[in-house]
Amino acid sequence: MAPDTTPQDRSIHLPVMRDEVVERLAPAPGDVIIDGTFGAGGYTTALLEAGATVIAIDRDPDAIVRAEAMAARWGDRLIVAPGRFGALDEHASERGLSSVNGVVLDVGVSSVQLDTAERGFSFRNAGPLDMRMGLDGPTAADLVNTAPERALAQIIARLGEEKRARAVARAIVQDRAKAPFETTDQLADLIARVVPSARDQIHPATRTFQALRIYINRELDELADALGAAERILGEAGRLVVVAFHSLEDRIVKRFLADRTRVRPGGSRHMPETDIPEPTFSLVSRKPDLPGEAETRRNPRARSARLRAAIRTAAPARPVDPRVLGVPLVPELEGWGA
CATH class of the missing domain: 3.40.50.150 (Vaccinia Virus protein VP39)
Structure with missing residues (x-):
């Protein structure tokens, strides 16, 4: 990634x-x-x-x-x-x-996906809040505008490892009640108000954007x-x-x-x-x-x-259990995931 x-x-x-x-x-x-x-x-x-x-x-x-x-x-x-x-x-x-x-x-x-603003993967390039790798199914905007606050917090915490996931989810729900999220910079600006800047200079929105993208694409x-x-x-x-x-x-x-x-x-x-x-x-x-x-x-x-x-080796293949491999358990929202 x-x-x-x-x-x-x-x-x-x-x-x-x-x-x-x-x-x-x-x-x-x-x-x-x-x-x-x-x-x-x-x-x-x-x-x-x-x-x-x-x-x-x-x-x-x-x-x-x-x-x-x-x-x-x-x-x-x-x-x-x-x-x-x-x-x-x-x-x-x-x-x-x-x-x-x-x-x-x-x-x-x-x-290439990160650098194409129209795809909506990066908070550094203003564009539609999309993030779909296959250009089908729900977008990141759909997710942040409709998912329950608790589900959003779990997604951001488990897939983005964001320590302030609850605060980010709460702020998203409060702001979307006034107007829906449509662009990457709109969401990034909100997160920057909630998450303090890190000493390593990583943008405050990095982990949340990662989490939303991973969830939407079932990465x-x-x-x-x-x-x-x-x-x-x-x-x-x-x-x-x-x-x-x-x-x-x-x-x-x-x-x-x-x-x-x-x-x-x-x-x-x-x-x-x-x-x-x-x-x-x-x-x-x-x-x-x-x-x-x-x-x-x-x-x-x-x-x-x-x-x-x-x-x-020559040994026969075996079944794979995603949870044994450490794939985080996240909420299953109807109509979501790729």
């Missing part, structure tokens, strides 16, 4: 940790790799240049237009798949593939779905690479890999063998890869990135 950033960074659309992603995926000519979050196509381009065939998935219609334009150059080695990355295994099987060699996920909102549940889908579609020795930008996302990835790489301890007559399934992945590295200083200077949005990678 690319974090919101300062105005001078708005034109930057650089793929975060591109070299590290390619190194961990180790693409070879003839490999089939799923880029579950095409975005601006940075990873896809690098993989195509390495000789791989890429299935490029994105739920954003604007990203699909960019991918289709690229396909004119790469021909049948670039397969464009509109839709959700949570169903990435279905995208592959629908195209006649029973397994793939790699899966890469760059989780969350893209820099964390989608991530859990995608990890399970990757486990199902990766062939033996296939590689999974995930780049996350926020602790909520990275925790889900970390817990999934920790569960999937656990090794069954040997038993003895005093301590019977523990019933742990065979590991479905092996870790490439126990610690995440971090962006280098040169990259963070060139692209400040890379600062919070964490890359985790694992290699698929």
Whole structure:
């Protein structure tokens, strides 16, 4: 999830940790790799240049237009798949593939989405309060204008980790009684009145905007779905690479890999063998890869990135429980969520 950033960074659309992603995926000519979050196509381009065939998935219609334009150059080695990355295994099987060699996920909102004011993702760019990745379903304006105060507070607290979530929700409900929220700057200004400025200079609206966006797009549940889908579609020795930008996302990835790489301890007559399934992945590295200083200077949005990678074993895939992975439990509002 690319974090919101300062105005001078708005034109930057650089793929975060591109070299590290390619190194961990180790693409070879003839490999089939799923880029579950095409975005601006940075990873896809690098993989195509390495000789791989890429299935490029994105739920954003604007990203699909960019991918289709690229396909004119790469021909049948670039397969464009509109839709959700949570169903990435279905995208592959629908195209006649029973397994793939790699899966890469760059989780969350893209820099292009943040920088397009009309999409309403950023409080730094005045625009309609939208935030929908797929351009369908309820908007952020719909959510803040109709959700009960308690539900809003829980969403903001659990998905944004905002300590003053109750105060923000209360202020939203009070202000919407006078006039509905319609724009990003209207909501950001209200939050700035309620949440004190942080010492780290993060804008007071950062966490609330994150929470609303995650809720509307069902991002964390989608991530859990995608990890399970990757486990199902990766062939033996296939590689999974995930780049996350926020602790909520990275925790889900970390817990999934920790569960999937656990090794069954040997038993003895005093301590019977523990019933742990065979590991479905092996870790490439126990610690995440971090962006280098040169990259963070060139692209400040890379600062919070964490890359985790694992290699698929031959063990059968297992069901995924989003709550076990740490996906926060939030109110189910009728007609909400993607």
